[in-house]
Amino acid sequence: MTDKYQTREERRKQLEASKKNAPKKAKKKSGMNLFKRVLLILLTIGIIGIIAGGVTFAIMVKDAPELNPETLKDPISSTIYDKNDKEIAKVGAVNRDYVNYEDIPDLVKDAFIATEDSRFFEHHGIDPIRLGGAVIANFRDGFGSEGASTITQQVVKNFFFNQPQKTLTRKAQEAWLALELERKYSKEEIFEMYVNKIFMSENMSGVKTAARVYFDKSLDELTLPEAALLAGMPQAPNAYNPFNNPERAEKRRNIVLSLMHQHGYISKEEMEEAQKTSVEDTLVAKEDRQTNDLPYDPFIKQVIAEIEKKYPDVNVYTDGLEIYTTMDIEAQDYVEELMYEGEIVEFPDEDFQAGITLLDTKTGGILALGGDRDPDVKLGTNYATDIKRQPGSTAKPILDYGPAVEYLKWGTYQTIVDERTTYSDGTSISNWDNSYKGSMTMRKALEMSRNIPALKAFQAVGAENAQEFAVNLGIPLENAYESYAIGAFEASTLEIAGAYSAFGNEGVYNTPHAVRSFKLKDGTKINMEPKSKVVMQDYTAFLITDMLKGVLTSSDGTGSLANIPGLPVAGKTGTTNYSEEERNKWGITNSKSVPDAWFAGYTTNFTMAVWTGYTERKNPIEPGLDQKVAQKIFKAVMGHISEDVETADFKKPDSVETIKIEKGTYPAKLASPYTPSSQILTEYAVKGNILNEVSQKYNKPNAPTGVKASYNENSDQIELSWDYGDKDGIKFDVSVSVDGGASEQLTVTSDTSIKITKPTAGSTYTFTVKAIKDDLESDPASSNISVPEKIEEQPPEDPNETIDDEENQDDPNGEESDDNQDEEGDEDSDNGGDNNSNNENGNNNGNDNNNNGNGNNNGNNDNGNSDDVQNNNTSTTDINQDKERNRNNNRNDSQ
Numbered sequence: 001m002t003d004k005y006q007t008r009e010e011r012r013k014q015l016e017a018s019k020k021n022a023p024k025k026a027k028k029k030s031g032m033n034l035f036k037r038v039l040l041i042l043l044t045i046g047i048i049g050i051i052a053g054g055v056t057f058a059i060m061v062k063d064a065p066e067l068n069p070e071t072l073k074d075p076i077s078s079t080i081y082d083k084n085d086k087e088i089a090k091v092g093a094v095n096r097d098y099v100n101y102e103d104i105p106d107l108v109k110d111a112f113i114a115t116e117d118s119r120f121f122e123h124h125g126i127d128p129i130r131l132g133g134a135v136i137a138n139f140r141d142g143f144g145s146e147g148a149s150t151i152t153q154q155v156v157k158n159f160f161f162n163q164p165q166k167t168l169t170r171k172a173q174e175a176w177l178a179l180e181l182e183r184k185y186s187k188e189e190i191f192e193m194y195v196n197k198i199f200m201s202e203n204m205s206g207v208k209t210a211a212r213v214y215f216d217k218s219l220d221e222l223t224l225p226e227a228a229l230l231a232g233m234p235q236a237p238n239a240y241n242p243f244n245n246p247e248r249a250e251k252r253r254n255i256v257l258s259l260m261h262q263h264g265y266i267s268k269e270e271m272e273e274a275q276k277t278s279v280e281d282t283l284v285a286k287e288d289r290q291t292n293d294l295p296y297d298p299f300i301k302q303v304i305a306e307i308e309k310k311y312p313d314v315n316v317y318t319d320g321l322e323i324y325t326t327m328d329i330e331a332q333d334y335v336e337e338l339m340y341e342g343e344i345v346e347f348p349d350e351d352f353q354a355g356i357t358l359l360d361t362k363t364g365g366i367l368a369l370g371g372d373r374d375p376d377v378k379l380g381t382n383y384a385t386d387i388k389r390q391p392g393s394t395a396k397p398i399l400d401y402g403p404a405v406e407y408l409k410w411g412t413y414q415t416i417v418d419e420r421t422t423y424s425d426g427t428s429i430s431n432w433d434n435s436y437k438g439s440m441t442m443r444k445a446l447e448m449s450r451n452i453p454a455l456k457a458f459q460a461v462g463a464e465n466a467q468e469f470a471v472n473l474g475i476p477l478e479n480a481y482e483s484y485a486i487g488a489f490e491a492s493t494l495e496i497a498g499a500y501s502a503f504g505n506e507g508v509y510n511t512p513h514a515v516r517s518f519k520l521k522d523g524t525k526i527n528m529e530p531k532s533k534v535v536m537q538d539y540t541a542f543l544i545t546d547m548l549k550g551v552l553t554s555s556d557g558t559g560s561l562a563n564i565p566g567l568p569v570a571g572k573t574g575t576t577n578y579s580e581e582e583r584n585k586w587g588i589t590n591s592k593s594v595p596d597a598w599f600a601g602y603t604t605n606f607t608m609a610v611w612t613g614y615t616e617r618k619n620p621i622e623p624g625l626d627q628k629v630a631q632k633i634f635k636a637v638m639g640h641i642s643e644d645v646e647t648a649d650f651k652k653p654d655s656v657e658t659i660k661i662e663k664g665t666y667p668a669k670l671a672s673p674y675t676p677s678s679q680i681l682t683e684y685a686v687k688g689n690i691l692n693e694v695s696q697k698y699n700k701p702n703a704p705t706g707v708k709a710s711y712n713e714n715s716d717q718i719e720l721s722w723d724y725g726d727k728d729g730i731k732f733d734v735s736v737s738v739d740g741g742a743s744e745q746l747t748v749t750s751d752t753s754i755k756i757t758k759p760t761a762g763s764t765y766t767f768t769v770k771a772i773k774d775d776l777e778s779d780p781a782s783s784n785i786s787v788p789e790k791i792e793e794q795p796p797e798d799p800n801e802t803i804d805d806e807e808n809q810d811d812p813n814g815e816e817s818d819d820n821q822d823e824e825g826d827e828d829s830d831n832g833g834d835n836n837s838n839n840e841n842g843n844n845n846g847n848d849n850n851n852n853g854n855g856n857n858n859g860n861n862d863n864g865n866s867d868d869v870q871n872n873n874t875s876t877t878d879i880n881q882d883k884e885r886n887r888n889n890n891r892n893d894s895q
Contacts, residue, residue: 076320076521080303082327083365083516089295091203091304092317099208101192105220108207110265111231112195115256117151118263121187125152125178151194152178158197158318199317200230201237203294214242216284224266225274226282228256238308242279243289244381250279296336298371298382299327302514305385306528314518322519326365331358331641335368340375344636347373348626353615354633355383357497357512358641359607364501364510364530366494367606367641381615388490389611392574393449393558394600395487397544398499399480400457401446403469406540407461411685412547413661413668414442416453423482429455432575439666443683447550447557449573451486458485472535473499473509487574496600497609503548504570504602506653507541509533538653539686545570545650546684548601562599562631564639568649571601571634575627578620586618593620599630604648606641610634657687662695669695674776701730701771703778704752709767709785711759718785721753722769729773737766748772761790 077092113120119127127150149157156177181190200210210230211217217226232252233240242249254275261271294300303325304316314321335356338344347354356370371382381387404410418437422428431451445453458466459482467480474495477484494512502509511530519525548570552563558573576596578588595617600609610630613621621627661681662671670691671680675698685691706723724730731750737743738760746767747754759765764786771778 076318078316078319078321078323078518080300080323080325082325082329083367085324086329088325088327088329089300091294091300092199092205092315096196096205097208097212098196098206099192099219101188103219104192104195104207105222105227107224107227108195108219108222108230109191111227111256111260112191112207113151114260114263114265115231116154116234118259120151120191123150123152125150125180125182126175149174150178152181152190155190155193155197156181157313158315159193197318198234199237199315200233201241202243202290203317205318213290214283216288223274223277223282224270225253225257225277225279228260228274229253229279229282232256236312238304242283246279246283253279296327296332298369298384299325299332299366299514301371301382302366302369302385306513306515307518310528311526320521324516324518325514326360326363326367326516327514328358328367328641331368331637334640335370335637336375338633338636339370339373342373345629345632347629348621351614351619352621352626352629353383353613354629355385355387355493355611356633356637357384357493357609358637359497359501359512361501361504361602361605361607362510364498364512365516366512366514368637369514383493383611385492385494387611388492388495389596389613389617390487390489390576391491391496391598391600391611392487392576392596393451393454394496394500394572394574394598394609395484395489395491396446396449396454397503397548397572398470398473398475399466399487400454400461400485401442401547402473402503402536402540402544403461403466404442404457405543405686406469406536407465409539409686409689410442410457411659411668411683411689411691412441412443412543413659413681413683413685413691415439415666415668416442416445416456417666418445418450418452421452421455423455424459429486432577439664441661441668441681441683443547443550444556446547446572447554449551449558455482455485458482469536470499472533473502474511475499487576493600493609493611496598497607500600500602500609501607502535503541503544504604504607504650505541506538506651507534507536509535537655539655542650542653542656543684543686548572549650552601559599559601559631561628562601562634562638564635564642567603567639567642567647569601569603569638570650571599573631574598574600582618586620588618588620590620590623592623594627595620597621597627597630599634601634601638603638603642604650605645606638608634608638652684655687656684657690659683659685659690661691662697665695665697669693671695672697672699674698674700676775698776700776701773701778704732704769704771704781707767707769707781707783709765709783711785711787713788715755716758718756718759718765718787719753720756720767720769720783722781724752724771727752731772733770733772733777735768737768739763740766743768759787761787763787 077090079087080089080091082088117127119129153174156174185193195207197205198207199205200207200213202210202213204210204213207230208219210233211219211222211226214230215222215226222230229240229242229249229252232249232255235252239245240249240252257266257271257274260266261268266274303323307314307316307321307323316323334344335358339354339356350373353373354370356368357366358368359365360367369382369384371384371386401410404414417439418431420436429451432449436452437448437450440448440450440453442453442457463480463482466484467477470477470480475489475491476495477489481488483489498509498512501512510532513528513530515528517525517527517529549568551557551559551572552569553560559571562571562573563569574596575594575598577594578586582588583591596611596613598609598611600607602608610633612630612633613619659682660671660675661668661683662675663679663681668691670693672694675695679698702725704722704724707720708722709718709720711718720734722732724732727750731748732752733748734746734754735743736746736756743766746756756765764784766782766784768780768782770780
């Protein structure tokens with residue numbers, strides 16, 4: 001009993017322990033139940049997901065096309081239509097040599113399998129391993145970043161699918177048909193379908209055709225580097241075309257060789273040896289290369305490029321598309337005639353090249369392209385779209401003046417000084433003629449294509465704004481340096497034409513494009529037209545356009561050879577130059593030789609950019625008419641396509657107003673009401689941003705004040721006086737009218753008073769005084785006075801004494817009568833009197849000077865009046881009382 005004895009404390013502890021054990025068992029059971037529930041839920045979700053996925057997959061693939069054996073044999077050509085939906089060409093399925101599987105050498109098979117699907121003979125149409133890698137890449141880099149397509153899937157895609165989007169539905173259908181294809185056809189048959197279907201550029205399909213075209217060999221004659229080159233092309237046939245892009249093709253070929261080594265088809269030594277081989281050394285010589293008869297190849301090349309760029313899964317050559325373009329056949333025919341025949345415009349020589357882009361100003365649609373002057377070259381270098389050269393001064397509206405109007409609201413009157421200057425880093429810059437013209441308006445600077453004002457405009461607006469403006473116009477600049485102000489960057493005629501079209505379209509930009517839309521085999525229509533974008537204010541477009549019109553019409557304009565009389569057209573010339581280092585390197589001795597000559601211009605209907613030059617920059621365009629060929633091309637084409645087409649002038653928007661500027665003012669000032677018409681410039685300003693300062697240069701002087709006329713009976717004189725403030729440079733024109741008769745000039749004097757001697761008694765004299773400065777005169781100021789009647793003289797007491805004639809004639813001895821002497825009684829000096837023996841003339845041209853007695857005869861050159869200078873500084877005019885109205889005898893006695 002003692003062994004089983006427990007104290008009270010022990011029993012308590014035992015009871016507590018038993019209580020603790022009971023909940024633990026219950027909790028464990030509860031945890032197990034929760035796990036089972038979660039597992040059941042996950043299994044249920046999984047089953048539902050599988051069912052849902054299966055249903056979804058079934059829905060996706062239910063509309064998949066059937067495996068048509070006929071479709072699996074022949075690719076379908078695409079049809080291209082012009083802007084009026086008229087067929088112009090068929091592309092694809094015209095150049096293909098079929099090869100059977102047993103005739104394909106192992107070397108070619110190995111190259112394609114290593115490159116496109118290394119596990120081709122192991123999978124059943126879909127490669128889970130390849131798919132897993134692609135899924136990871138797509139999660140990491142975005143959907144569609146890496147493909148997982150096997151050769152089988154590529155066959156399905158090439159024959160049955162040409163949707164441009166990588167949709168889940170299409171991928172599901174593609175996978176389904178790949179499984180079906182593997183079930184119905186052998187691996188060998190599928191591979192045969194693949195190598196005969198693939199597009200290999202140069203308007204051909206199939207590896208056998210490619211071997212013949214590029215190397216002039218059969219498949220079994222191909223070397224390792226040649227087979228590798230062909231195997232690398234299907235990914236991007238035109239990009240890896242060895243004729244056009246040998247360097248890019250060689251890089252791609254070397255990748256294929258490394259893949260062949262990686263998968264054990266060739267040794268490292270074989271890979272390295274093959275990679276040393278030059279691609280160009282293996283190709284058919286240029287003179288022996290085949291050409292095709294594809295019409296309008298510069299334009300069609302652009303069509304293909306646009307579709308491939310936007311929808312890389314679509315194959316124009318094999319997918320049977322209906323492609324609707326923007327081409328104007330008549331314009332394209334004319335451009336090709338001009339380029340190929342050399343009769344419309346004469347070219348310097350056969351090597352002289354040109355690139356032409358013609359657009360619809362309102363839509364940006366490409367109407368015609370001039371890509372090359374050799375009609376035998378098909379789908380070759382397109383000088384309109386592929387080649388980028390420095391655009392020279394055609395960049396000035398894009399980088400300089402356009403941004404200045406847009407961001408700074410400069411008017412066409414904006415004054416800039418053309419003077420010796422440098423770039424911000426101290427590098428020198430000069431004008432094309434190495435001269436400087438001083439202050440000029442922005443309009444004149446653009447017309448004359450001055451470089452210094454262009455740089456100053458760029459600096460004023462800032463590089464960031466200039467770059468933004470250019471990028472919005474389709475010029476892909478990553479930076480904007482000061483040298484860009486005069487066109488020291490590269491652009492194509494397609495890009496320049498696109499930028500200029502926005503100026504002609506009231507500031508609305510449309511990306512230049514050749515394709516309006518295309519239809520897939522199933523009838524699905526894909527729209528390719530870009531969206532319009534407002535890239536500048538309408539006032540910017542109008543002001544730039546109005547200034548560019550002067551480039552063609554102004555006497556100072558550089559583009560006069562491009563002008564088309566009667567057609568409202570705007571445009572800009574552009575030339576580039578050689579650095580001193582380039583001239584020394586290439587032996588160019590004439591400093592006026594240039595590597596590039598451009599002209600870009602537009603009407604409200606059409607926009608056109610033309611580049612001319614040689615393929616290699618080192619070959620110069622010599623001075624003279626050779627540098628004007630671009631202008632001649634523009635005039636010929638623009639004039640031709642504008643015939644019988646109504647061309648509206650550019651409309652001034654409400655945001656622009658006309659102002660009058662006084663010529664020669666710096667900074668620019670408004671013309672005053674007195675500015676001569678020959679000195680007034682009519683310019684445009686952004687509304688609300690006009691000038692406020694008015695030029696004072698031609699302002700008329702103030703009118704005289706206090707004009708007063710009085711009659712001195714004792715001296716028998718009219719005394720006329722007036723007041724004036726600052727008399728610096730001022731003269732006074734004094735005129736008189738007697739009894740309401742015609743006004744006659746008395747004198748032009750610097751004094752503010754004159755005297756008129758011996759006025760006609762009983763007459764009323766009206767005097768007019770005007771201030772004169774330079775060629776301007778003030779408003780008139782007037783005063784009048786009536787001369788009283790004289791009392792008739794008594795006859796002399798001596799009957800033998802005669803009475804003096806009223807004309808105050810001189811005595812027979814040549815002495816002046818008392819009545820004609822000065823009131824102080826001084827006699828004439830020896831040389832002061834001019835006695836006219838003919839008393840009827842009554843002309844007294846003597847000049848009295850009381851100080852020294854010398855006569856000073858000052859004839860007035862304007863009216864024949866003589867100025868009589870007196871010691872009292874007061875002008876005196878002697879008017880003959882009896883005959884004054886019958887003769888023009890205005891004599892002025894002045895200081």
